[in-house]
Amino acid sequence: MHRKTILWIGLFSAAVAAGAMLRLHDVRHRPMHADEAVHAFQFGGVLENGVFRYDPLEYHGPSLIFFTAVPAWIRGEKSLDRTDETTFRIVPVLFGLGLILLLPLLSRGLGTAAAVSAAIWTALSAPLVFYSRYYIHEIPFVFFGFCALACGTRYLRAKTWTWAALFGASAGWMHATKETCVLVWGAAAVALALVRFNAFVKKDDRIFHQEKIPFRHMMIAAASAAGISILMFSSFFRNPEGIIDSLRAFFLYFKRFSASSVHDHPWTYYMQLFFRHDPGRPVWTEVPVLVFAGLGAIGAFRTRRQGAWDGRLARFLVFHTVILSVLVSAIAYKTPWCALGFYHGCILLAGLGTASLLRWAGTAVRKTAAGLLLVIAFAAVLRQSILLNGRYDFDPCNPWVYAQTLPDVFSMVGKVETAAAESAGPVVVIMPGHGYWPLPWYFRKMKNVGWFGGIQENMPAASVILIAPELEQDLLQALHAEPPGGREKLYISLWKEELVLRPGVEVRGYQKIKK
Amino acid sequence: MQHPDCRIILRFMRKQGRIGSLLLFISCVLPAFSQSMKPVDIRLPKPMFVGTPQNLLVHNLEKPLGRPRPPFLAPAGTRNLALGKPVTSSDSEPVIGDLAMVTDGDKEASDGSFVELGPFRQHVTIDLLKPSVIYAVVVWHYHKQPAVTNDVVVQTADDADFQKNVRTLFNNDHDNSSKLGAGKDRNYVETAEGKLVDAGGVTSRYVRLYSRGNSGSDVNHYIEVDVYGKSLP
Numbered sequence: 242m243h244r245k246t247i248l249w250i251g252l253f254s255a256a257v258a259a260g261a262m263l264r265l266h267d268v269r270h271r272p273m274h275a276d277e278a279v280h281a282f283q284f285g286g287v288l289e290n291g292v293f294r295y296d297p298l299e300y301h302g303p304s305l306i307f308f309t310a311v312p313a314w315i316r317g318e319k320s321l322d323r324t325d326e327t328t329f330r331i332v333p334v335l336f337g338l339g340l341i342l343l344l345p346l347l348s349r350g351l352g353t354a355a356a357v358s359a360a361i362w363t364a365l366s367a368p369l370v371f372y373s374r375y376y377i378h379e380i381p382f383v384f385f386g387f388c389a390l391a392c393g394t395r396y397l398r399a400k401t402w403t404w405a406a407l408f409g410a411s412a413g414w415m416h417a418t419k420e421t422c423v424l425v426w427g428a429a430a431v432a433l434a435l436v437r438f439n440a441f442v443k444k445d446d447r448i449f450h451q452e453k454i455p456f457r458h459m460m461i462a463a464a465s466a467a468g469i470s471i472l473m474f475s476s477f478f479r480n481p482e483g484i485i486d487s488l489r490a491f492f493l494y495f496k497r498f499s500a501s502s503v504h505d506h507p508w509t510y511y512m513q514l515f516f517r518h519d520p521g522r523p524v525w526t527e528v529p530v531l532v533f534a535g536l537g538a539i540g541a542f543r544t545r546r547q548g549a550w551d552g553r554l555a556r557f558l559v560f561h562t563v564i565l566s567v568l569v570s571a572i573a574y575k576t577p578w579c580a581l582g583f584y585h586g587c588i589l590l591a592g593l594g595t596a597s598l599l600r601w602a603g604t605a606v607r608k609t610a611a612g613l614l615l616v617i618a619f620a621a622v623l624r625q626s627i628l629l630n631g632r633y634d635f636d637p638c639n640p641w642v643y644a645q646t647l648p649d650v651f652s653m654v655g656k657v658e659t660a661a662a663e664s665a666g667p668v669v670v671i672m673p674g675h676g677y678w679p680l681p682w683y684f685r686k687m688k689n690v691g692w693f694g695g696i697q698e699n700m701p702a703a704s705v706i707l708i709a710p711e712l713e714q715d716l717l718q719a720l721h722a723e724p725p726g727g728r729e730k731l732y733i734s735l736w737k738e739e740l741v742l743r744p745g746v747e748v749r750g751y752q753k754i755k756k
Numbered sequence: 757m758q759h760p761d762c763r764i765i766l767r768f769m770r771k772q773g774r775i776g777s778l779l780l781f782i783s784c785v786l787p788a789f790s791q792s793m794k795p796v797d798i799r800l801p802k803p804m805f806v807g808t809p810q811n812l813l814v815h816n817l818e819k820p821l822g823r824p825r826p827p828f829l830a831p832a833g834t835r836n837l838a839l840g841k842p843v844t845s846s847d848s849e850p851v852i853g854d855l856a857m858v859t860d861g862d863k864e865a866s867d868g869s870f871v872e873l874g875p876f877r878q879h880v881t882i883d884l885l886k887p888s889v890i891y892a893v894v895v896w897h898y899h900k901q902p903a904v905t906n907d908v909v910v911q912t913a914d915d916a917d918f919q920k921n922v923r924t925l926f927n928n929d930h931d932n933s934s935k936l937g938a939g940k941d942r943n944y945v946e947t948a949e950g951k952l953v954d955a956g957g958v959t960s961r962y963v964r965l966y967s968r969g970n971s972g973s974d975v976n977h978y979i980e981v982d983v984y985g986k987s988l989p
């Protein structure tokens with residue numbers, strides 16, 4: 242085997258190993274986020290009823306939930322009580338690893354050096370590792386988007402119906418994962434048009450000959466996409482309304498993005514995520530990725546097709562990344578994980594930038610200097626990834642943390658379990674707007690728990706009450722305004738310290754005095 | 757005279773004998789007791805699915821009181837001097853609403869009750885028309901959703917340009933990002949009861965409130981400002 246090939250295989254294997262270690266290490270460490278807990282309960286519903294009922298207003302598509310059935314089946318878990326964090330988080334971990342493992346598919350389009358470099362950037366990137374350990378739809382969504390890109394590129398080279406079908410299936414999975422797929426498709430359509438325009442300006446007519454697609458292949462791709470989408474949203478034909486709801490969702494999401502929300506942020510929000518410094522905390526930055534992505538963008542326009550990479554694919558990546566970042570920044574509704582779509586584009590461009598740097602370096606001395614620079618950049622990214630996915634994985638100073646549950650939840654759960662075991666009465670949790678998540682996940686093995694969004698008249702006499710401070714006065718009124726009062730309804734604090742579910746959300750606990 | 761039901765029971769007992777009566781007691785009365793000891797089947801509500809919670813990422817956040825704010829004591833005759841008084845602002849053309857809403861007495865968070873100023877540091881200034889002794893300033897920025905207003909600074913002065921006798925009553929701009937000096941007051945979550953700032957009986961004519969966006973957006977909201985005090989003759 243050629244020495245260079247051995248080097249590439251070695252580096253790629255190292256990237257896969259590093260990516261796996263970073264993603265799998267102590268995957269249960271971070272407390273469950275409210276969204277993770279909601280998705281886990283959705284999966285619990287599917288385990289019990291066998292049907293996924295798609296909600297076109299919230300919680301996204303069914304693919305994440307159905308893929309979770311695989312680890313649950315392997316581990317022999319037949320009810321939610323038996324599952325743990327690993328069952329759920331292993332799903333995004335595997336999709337996150339898939340983002341590395343599928344990169345060889347782009348080795349012909351981007352070149353081996355760029356593909357292997359992109360594998361290293363993907364493996365080490367702090368946000369990609371962070372959300373690969375996070376049971377939400379974003380990493381599977383990015384994975385299927387990448388599959389569509391890779392299969393589409395391979396199709397344009399091979400023109401076989403297999404790649405057309407795989408491309409269609411990837412698009413179908415994207416739809417079955419997240420409604421925002423229309424943004425990615427829209428950005429891709431505009432990017433393709435710009436690539437063609439660029440080719441037209443440069444009088445590169447190869448693109449027009451090579452991209453003629455037989456009608457038969459288009460139908461195969463469309464049928465694959467529709468087949469996957471229908472199968473998923475109808476919950477394997479057990480919930481046909483899901484198909485219509487999946488189309489209604491586009492309009493409902495458009496309305497949702499137009500209305501004001503607690504997740505509205507300024508257009509600079511995603512840029513702020515790439516550079517963050519809170520007093521007394523380390524500086525977090527994605528500058529190394531962005532610098533190399535910038536080099537990749539320059540390389541995409543400077544090199545036409547000289548054996549290293551396909552300039553049209555490289556330019557498509559640049560256009561798509563820029564358009565998608567503008568689109569998601571223009572929408573007021575923002576959460577940090579929504580940055581992953583265009584951030585992954587930056588990662589692929591960083592791979593191209595790395596290859597460009599090595600290509601431009603020329604002499605051995607320059608190549609050594611470039612290699613040294615790369616080692617420093619990779620080391621800095623690795624250090625940040627270890628910190629942000631270890632010691633700081635729940636800390637609000639972590640730019641990728643958003644409304645994260647704090648470790649106080651473990652103290653709460655321990656004290657409530659002890660108190661509930663001592664008394665037979667129910668545990669009542671009262672939080673405004675049903676903001677008690679992820680507590681249902683932690684109390685999933687307790688059968689006698691009631692969940693309330695406010696004080697109600699028909700609330701049971703509880704032996705343990707968890708309540709938000711702003712509702713305490715209403716609770717006192719409900720307990721003591723009407724007879725019988727006295728010792729029958731006396732409660733003492735379960736904990737004296739301030740326990741916080743997530744930043745700004747304190748929970749107070751009370752236990753009924755025994756007679 | 758015996759009740760007809762009692763007669764039926766006595767006749768049954770005579771007919772069945774002692775053992776039969778005992779068996780009847782065991783089979784009918786004991787289960788009745790045991791039934792009464794069963795736990796009541798209370799149907800507890802299941803957790804309701806909700807979307808992603810709000811990210812309240814605020815340092816130095818005041819702990820929620822958990823009860824209504826205690827009454828603020830001030831000399832008799834103290835009233836809201838700001839009601840209906842003229843308001844000026846660093847943003848003379850608000851995005852939503854108009855500046856008069858700040859002192860119109862409407863403290864609701866609904867649409868049509870608040871003024872929205874542009875992004876970055878903005879202020880509203882209330883002219884009390886006369887030098888007044890001020891005991892408290894209460895501000896409602898926006899309480900429709902839980903939010904924390906950034907860099908809240910409350911000042912009083914003797915002139916409209918805030919050059920003479922400027923006094924800072926409240927400042928939670930801990931990192932001096934609004935360039936008005938670093939403050940040590942704590943951030944707080946907006947509620948319907950507003951934020952009360954103790955003015956300590958300072959004498960001034962103008963009251964100015966600064967802010968720099970909030971935890972949800974970079975624009976500045978003002979629903980109402982009350983200034984409690986007494987006008988000097």
